Amino acid sequence: MMDLLLFSLLFLFGVKGQESSVCPHSCTCNQGHVNCSHKSLTSSMLPSHFPPGTTQVNLNNNLLTILPNGLLDDLPNLHSVTLHGNLWACDCGVLYLRALLTRQPSSVLLPLNVSCTSPPSLSGRLVMHLTEEEVLEFCHYWYCDLALVSQVCLFVFMLVQVLLLLAVFVFLRRFERLSREARRTKVETSAFGESVMANEYEALKESRT
Ligand SMILES: *[C@@H]1O[C@H](CO)[C@@H](O)[C@H](O)[C@H]1NC(C)=O
Numbered sequence: 681m682m683d684l685l686l687f688s689l690l691f692l693f694g695v696k697g698q699e700s701s702v703c704p705h706s707c708t709c710n711q712g713h714v715n716c717s718h719k720s721l722t723s724s725m726l727p728s729h730f731p732p733g734t735t736q737v738n739l740n741n742n743l744l745t746i747l748p749n750g751l752l753d754d755l756p757n758l759h760s761v762t763l764h765g766n767l768w769a770c771d772c773g774v775l776y777l778r779a780l781l782t783r784q785p786s787s788v789l790l791p792l793n794v795s796c797t798s799p800p801s802l803s804g805r806l807v808m809h810l811t812e813e814e815v816l817e818f819c820h821y822w823y824c825d826l827a828l829v830s831q832v833c834l835f836v837f838m839l840v841q842v843l844l845l846l847a848v849f850v851f852l853r854r855f856e857r858l859s860r861e862a863r864r865t866k867v868e869t870s871a872f873g874e875s876v877m878a879n880e881y882e883a884l885k886e887s888r889t
Pocket residue numbers: 715716717718738
């Protein structure tokens with residue numbers, strides 16, 4: 681029983697360790713040549729690493745918008761990559777691709793015809809010729825969005841609080857007025873009742889005499 685457990689653990693870890701050396705799903709691999717072209721691949725379908733012995737990678741003619749950070753790092757034998765014919769988004773996410781294409785000197789034969797599809801103002805531009813300012817202009821940092829959202833939330837909460845305070849104030853005023861009226865009518869009715877009783881008493885007295 682213990683042996684079986686140990687064996688399955690070893691097997692599991694063995695498989696896990698080998699994960700990066702297997703051919704990525706939906707690509708064809710042949711002696712270090714990983715061909716993932718013309719497969720309608722999106723960026724989320726890319727593996728986190730290619731097999732360590734990879735010499736050539738074809739990623740052209742897919743639906744890639746972003747090259748995952750580090751995807752083509754740690755491949756000492758890599759000498760050629762194709763990346764054209766994708767939907768590269770030239771915002772913050774393009775920085776790794778841009779760094780890869782402009783890295784000098786590079787031992788890898790890198791394609792020159794990698795161009796942006798979005799944002800519209802950078803559409804058709806070559807990724808390697810983008811300036812850092814151009815790229816950073818289209819960065820949407822999540823913590824900026826978070827700060828904005830929390831500011832809006834804070835404002836809404838304060839507004840609600842002010843409205844609630846106003847409502848409480850209005851109700852208190854109304855309650856005060858109502859209770860004052862109630863007190864007054866009570867005094868009036870009792871005064872009226874007393875005077876009625878007094879009149880009746882007088883009338884009774886007079887009828888007796
Ligand atoms: C890669 O695969 C596609 C189809 O899956 C094929 O058309 C293309 O010729 C292949 N590229 C190379 C360099 O083998």
